[in-house]
Amino acid sequence: MAQSYVLSHLRALEAESIHILRETAAQFCNPVLLYSIGKDSSVLVHLARKAFYPGKLPFPLLHIDTTYEYPEMIEFRDRFTKEIGAELRVYTNLEAINAGANPYDLGTAKCCHLLRTRALVEGLREGNYDAAIGGGRRDEEKSRAKERVFSFRDKAGRWEPRNQRPELWNFYNGAVNPGESIRVFPLSNWTENDIWRYIELENIAVVPLYFAKPREVIVRGQTLIPLQSNVKILDGEQPEIINCRMRTLGCTPCSGAIRSEAGTSRSIIEELVSFRRSERENRVIDHDQEGSMELKKREGYF
Amino acid sequence: MSAATQPKTVTLAHFTASGAELPLLRMSTAGSVDDGKSSLIGRLLFDTKTVLEDHLDDVKKSKVNRATRGIDLSLLTDGLRAEREQGITIDVAYRYFSTAHRKFIVADTPGHEQYTRNMATGASTSDLAVILIDARKGFLAQSRRHAFISWLLGVRTLVFAINKMDLVGFSRQIFEQIREQSNTLLSLLDGVHVHFVPVSALDGDNVVIKSERMPWYDGPPLLDILETARPSIDVAALPLRFPVQTVIRPDPDFRGFAGQLASGHLRLGDEVTALPGGQKSRVARIVTFDGDLEEAFAPMSVTLVLEDERDIARGDMLVATSKVACQAQTVEATVVWMSEEPLVAGRSYLIQQGPRVVSARVSRILHRWDLERLETRVASSLSLNEIGVLEIEAAEPLLFDPYRENRATGGFIVVHRISNLTLGAGLIERESENISECGPLSPEERLCLRGHSGAWVDLSKVQECADALERALLNVHLHVVRTEQPELRRLGLIVLTFGLHEGTPDVVVDGNDLRGAIEAIRAKTTLDTLHAFGEGEGI
Numbered sequence: 001m002a003q004s005y006v007l008s009h010l011r012a013l014e015a016e017s018i019h020i021l022r023e024t025a026a027q028f029c030n031p032v033l034l035y036s037i038g039k040d041s042s043v044l045v046h047l048a049r050k051a052f053y054p055g056k057l058p059f060p061l062l063h064i065d066t067t068y069e070y071p072e073m074i075e076f077r078d079r080f081t082k083e084i085g086a087e088l089r090v091y092t093n094l095e096a097i098n099a100g101a102n103p104y105d106l107g108t109a110k111c112c113h114l115l116r117t118r119a120l121v122e123g124l125r126e127g128n129y130d131a132a133i134g135g136g137r138r139d140e141e142k143s144r145a146k147e148r149v150f151s152f153r154d155k156a157g158r159w160e161p162r163n164q165r166p167e168l169w170n171f172y173n174g175a176v177n178p179g180e181s182i183r184v185f186p187l188s189n190w191t192e193n194d195i196w197r198y199i200e201l202e203n204i205a206v207v208p209l210y211f212a213k214p215r216e217v218i219v220r221g222q223t224l225i226p227l228q229s230n231v232k233i234l235d236g237e238q239p240e241i242i243n244c245r246m247r248t249l250g251c252t253p254c255s256g257a258i259r260s261e262a263g264t265s266r267s268i269i270e271e272l273v274s275f276r277r278s279e280r281e282n283r284v285i286d287h288d289q290e291g292s293m294e295l296k297k298r299e300g301y302f
Numbered sequence: 303m304s305a306a307t308q309p310k311t312v313t314l315a316h317f318t319a320s321g322a323e324l325p326l327l328r329m330s331t332a333g334s335v336d337d338g339k340s341s342l343i344g345r346l347l348f349d350t351k352t353v354l355e356d357h358l359d360d361v362k363k364s365k366v367n368r369a370t371r372g373i374d375l376s377l378l379t380d381g382l383r384a385e386r387e388q389g390i391t392i393d394v395a396y397r398y399f400s401t402a403h404r405k406f407i408v409a410d411t412p413g414h415e416q417y418t419r420n421m422a423t424g425a426s427t428s429d430l431a432v433i434l435i436d437a438r439k440g441f442l443a444q445s446r447r448h449a450f451i452s453w454l455l456g457v458r459t460l461v462f463a464i465n466k467m468d469l470v471g472f473s474r475q476i477f478e479q480i481r482e483q484s485n486t487l488l489s490l491l492d493g494v495h496v497h498f499v500p501v502s503a504l505d506g507d508n509v510v511i512k513s514e515r516m517p518w519y520d521g522p523p524l525l526d527i528l529e530t531a532r533p534s535i536d537v538a539a540l541p542l543r544f545p546v547q548t549v550i551r552p553d554p555d556f557r558g559f560a561g562q563l564a565s566g567h568l569r570l571g572d573e574v575t576a577l578p579g580g581q582k583s584r585v586a587r588i589v590t591f592d593g594d595l596e597e598a599f600a601p602m603s604v605t606l607v608l609e610d611e612r613d614i615a616r617g618d619m620l621v622a623t624s625k626v627a628c629q630a631q632t633v634e635a636t637v638v639w640m641s642e643e644p645l646v647a648g649r650s651y652l653i654q655q656g657p658r659v660v661s662a663r664v665s666r667i668l669h670r671w672d673l674e675r676l677e678t679r680v681a682s683s684l685s686l687n688e689i690g691v692l693e694i695e696a697a698e699p700l701l702f703d704p705y706r707e708n709r710a711t712g713g714f715i716v717v718h719r720i721s722n723l724t725l726g727a728g729l730i731e732r733e734s735e736n737i738s739e740c741g742p743l744s745p746e747e748r749l750c751l752r753g754h755s756g757a758w759v760d761l762s763k764v765q766e767c768a769d770a771l772e773r774a775l776l777n778v779h780l781h782v783v784r785t786e787q788p789e790l791r792r793l794g795l796i797v798l799t800f801g802l803h804e805g806t807p808d809v810v811v812d813g814n815d816l817r818g819a820i821e822a823i824r825a826k827t828t829l830d831t832l833h834a835f836g837e838g839e840g841i
Contacts, residue, residue, distance in 0.1 A: 005567060005599045008319040009326055009405055018603035019562040022547040024655065026616055050591035051560070051603070052814065055552040138396045145395040157660040166419055166640050168426040170562075171656055171715050189407060191398050256491035278746035 010198050013190055014047065019170060020149055020186040021051040024131055025058045027174035028182070031131035035061035035081075035088070038249045039206045040135030040187060041078070042080075043195055046204050047186060048133075049084065059133070060087040064123055066115040067092060068103065068251035070226075076207045091123030103253040104232055112254070121157040132269045133184045139191045149188050154181040175214055193272050200265040210268070212245040212260040223256030312593030317602060320695045327531060327839060330409040330424035330457070332417075332448040338465045342434060342503035343397060343410055346525065348509040350399050394420050403529050417444075417767030418451060418673070418687035419640040422727055426713065428465035429533040432461045432524070433624040437470045437500070441483035447673045449484075452634065453491040454689070454729065456709045459531050461497045463524060467516065474518045490676065500522050511640030535709070536753035538599040542566030542574065542622040543703070543711045546614055550605055558589055558605035559614055564656070564710035566622060568606075573623040576614050580698045582623055582828070583608040600710070617658035619701045619711075624778055627711060629699045630733035634668065636705075637716065638689050641725040645684040645692075645716075651725065652717040653696060659717075662696040684726075693734050705729035748794050754782050754827040757799050759819075760807035767816060768798060774820055780827065 007015065017120075026032050033048060035041050048057055049065060061081060066072075081088040093101070096114040103111040124132055138145045148164050150172040165173055174182050209226075216227040218237045225231055227239050231252050244257035245268075262268040333339035353697065397408040409424030410519055411417075425431060431452040435445050449460055463604050464482065470476045488496055499508055500519050506522045507513035521527075543564040550558040568574070587607035588595040599603045606620065614620070621627045639645050645664065653662045660728045670681035670690040684690045705712030716726040768784065775782040775796060782796040788805060790797050799807075808826045811819045 004314065004318055005536070006323075007317055008323060011317045012326055012601065013628065014605040015562055018548070022560055023657070024605075026548045028791050052550060053591040053605070054556060054558075054589070055550045079541075119404045139398045142395075145397060146393045164393065166423045166715075166727070167724075168423050168715060168727045169656075169709070169713050170427075171654055171713070173654060173715060173717055173722070175652075175717060177722065189396070189398070191400075192725050193400075268530045 010194060010201060013194060014050070014198070016077060016170070016189065017044075017186040018051040020172065020184065021048050021133070023150075023174065024133055024184045024186075025052065027172070028131040030127070030129050031059045031184075032062045032089075032127060032129040033057075033059055033133040034076070034120070034135075035063050036067070036135065036249070037063065037077045037207060038135070039195060039199060039210060040137065042204050042206050043190075043198055044133065044135045044187060045080075045084070045086065046202060057084075057086050060089050060126065062089045062091060062123060062129075062132075064116060064119045065090050065092045066119070066251050067097060068115070069252065070207075070209060070249065070252055072209050073207055073249055077204075080205060089127065091119060091126065093119035093122060098238050103251065106222075108254050108283060115251075124157065124181065129181065131174065131182045131184055133186065135187050136183075136185045137187050137190050137195075138185075147185060147188065149185055151180045151183040151185065151255045152176070152285050153183060157181070159183075174184075193269065196265055196269045196272060200269065206265075207245045209249060211263045212243050213263065214241050214243050215257065216240070217242050217244060217257060220256070224258065225256050226252070307585065309589070310593040312590065312595060314595060314597060316592060324404045324529075325533060326405050326407065327430060327528060327533075328407045328409070328428050329430040329432060329528065330421070330428040330452065331432045331434070332411050332421050332424070332452070333465075334436075334442070334444045335568075337434040337436050338503045339410070339434050342432075342463065342465065342501070342509065343408060345503050345506055345509050346408075347397065347399050347740055349506060350401055350525070355510055382511055394424050395724065401525070401529060406528065417447070418638060418689065421448060421451045422455055422638045422640075425452045425457050426727065428452070428455075428457050430459040430461065430528070430531050431457045432463055432528075435462055435464050435480060437464050437466045437473075437480070440476075441480050443674045445484070446487050446676065449487060449491065450673065450676060451638075451689075453494060455640075456535075456537070456705065456729075458493055458731065459495045459497075460491075461524065461527055463503075464498060464500045465503050467507065468505060470512075472500070472516045474516070477519075487676070496793075497521070497527050499527065517577050535541065535549050537565045537601065537708075537710060538567050540600075540708055541625040541627075541703075542572075542620070542684045543600075543627060543708065544568070544574070544606065544620040545658065545711075546616055546618045546620065547657050548616055549614070556607070557611075558607050559620065560603075561620075561634045561657075562603040562606045563598060565600045567597060568622075569597040569837070574606075574608070574620045575623045576612055577619045577621055577627060577660060577701045579618075580626075581612050581614075583610040583612050585609075619658075621701075622774035627701050627703055628733055629701055631696045631699055632665070632734040633696075633700055633702070634731045634734050634817055635694055635696055635714070635728040636689060636691050636731060637684065637726050637728045639684040639686060639726045641647065641718075641719075641723060642686050643725070644686070645690075647682060647692075650664070650719070651727035652719055653700070653714045653728070654717055655702065655711070655714045657701065658701065660696045660698045660700065662694050662700075665693045665695045667692050671713075691731070692728075694728070702730045704732055706731075752794040754780055754794065754796075754824075755827075756794045757796050757808040757823055758788040758791045758805075759796060759823060760810045761798055761800050762802060763810070763812045765800050767811065767814060767819075768800070770816055771819060773810070774816065775823065778820075780823075796827065 052058055093115055101111055101114045136144055146161060148167045153159060176182060197263055199246055216239050217224040218233060218239055224242060224244050245260045246257050248255055262271045312598045315331045331339055395410045397410055399406050400735055409428060411424040413418045433448045464477055464480055481498050500516055501508045507515055510525045512523045543566055544561050545564055546559045547561045550560050568585055571586055573582055575582050585606055585607045587600050589605040647667050650663045653660050666690040667681050669678040670688055672679050681690055685708050703711045712730045715724050718725055772782055781798055784798045786799055786801050788797050788803050
């Protein structure tokens, strides 16, 4: 009898994430789920629906819209949030956009700082949120490996890696004073492989850009950049049609596609097993400088 | 439509592991500066092909390389800029790797700075600890400390990796010496399983593949030990503990208690007791998004609907009526102090046990552990990274099991009232035995300690069922005696009489319906006074 009382790996991760989401809803006055439209966000929202069933989501979804994201993402966002009856809020750093911020003139690092990091900090401040739930995972990047599940941010939204609250067992200390906040990472212990297996197991809808099909792209260095409205073609570049898919979603100039034949979550999992490259590799911004993710996180990036 | 009508159902198999799947192994690693811990983890990640090419490229490109030959695998794990520059690991980092047989979560804890705080954090969720020892230095005080803290936090499988065997000529004698040096310590730590493995993390000997350079070692390589280790405690087999996280009330017809089973299992119809207070009810539904279940086990996250309306809120705990958790306001606990601001006797803090937060005062420090000598010392305060045994008085009842019996309900964190910082971690040993200071035992207190009130049960008509009845009552922890003195019921005893006496019995057993008789006795002896008694004076 006791033999059968073992949870499968994915169900154990699921139970842990549900526990974290319930702690968040119970401990904070005004939590929000940061919804980036990506696959991790899809999984996060799915887990949140499970956590509060048969009740509704007890917090709104917040999307930081840089205005440079793929149109398919926005279409998916609007359809998906309507289908599940979630409250969607959108924030854009209009001040920066109106002042002419764009990746081509400012470079990706500065653009990302203004349209993502600053926008996030401002968006959270404007909504007066005391907790922001994100889909970050510890396996994504080295400085994330030291991130807590409940990660404290000071009044300026900054992360101080040398002075984090110790986190023991599954007891999460979410106590904050006014103006301070907690970033919550319910997917901390999931790997990319777990995410795809769970998407397959639970039949979770994700943006079609994740699945391979022939797309018109520009080959720039190691990266394939899908031809979208606001991608600038540089001198000497020729659009080509290549079978490819996105491993992570972001802004059009910064997130590239990879060559792939994987058109379903099952074939993506098979492809992952043979993969030897990490998923953030095609994010131009993470490699701006050594340790750049840590620098962004200290400033408030998710 | 109300959620209560026509719930869909799902079987337990929807959640359980299939045949060969081994449960996830959570492990921690500890070692001192230069023991080669980062290299060992880098080696495990590299040799299990978990390291991705672009991460490896980043390491090759890095400005720092401490390896004398080849790539510096330790750079795979030192994530923060300060760590890369100083060549040390500052904070607990979590790593993930998997083999064909199993998935692993590694809490990688630094050995030097803030060692106790970080080690305790890593060990709190681990089933197994890998402790690195430099073969050239032997079993040092810090190795003892690492083993002791892991054991204190409940880790019951310790793997000593004797590293840098290449620098001592792969000497069997040195390996055996280190094994012997550890004997005194290991005799203090009851219940541990211990392994010793001679390795060279730098070259990979006995990490993933058995080394040909140490033919005298007949044990398995490190990875084999990790792949086959079993969690020392089966949490699903412990008594039911269900801390309520939140109450879900989407409409007037549905009221569910959401939480994660900390331990044990439950089935529809099981009787549960809500603590504090002691109200009882039965499980009417086990609700999940995927469908209603007939049973659930730890660590599943579910939502429970009870048969009766009960006043239960976040921070309460539903427990098995047949084995309730301890409920006490004064407890003895071992505390690991993690703050620069020392713990001082007399000061007041917040204590958080999962969803339950109570105000508490440190009434006295019984002693402090000397971690170098593993002896106890008198103390009036605890500094950063010190461990002591304290008596704590809480303003409301703490709900717990002794930490050694149940890691999920025996721990707590200490939180600062103003800064909200997590200052320390506590492991409850027991309810404080301050017997001499308590004064006379009141009738209420006696009833409360017994957990039930008394009753006179008249068996004069069916004496033959006495054995079965007594056994059944003892099984559910009721205090039962056979005597012809029915007045003893006033002391909270369940008195079974066979003769004729004056007065009115509480229960007369007159048929062979044993179950009916037990129900009648329990109904007569349930305590309604528990709740009032539990409300102590504020601190």
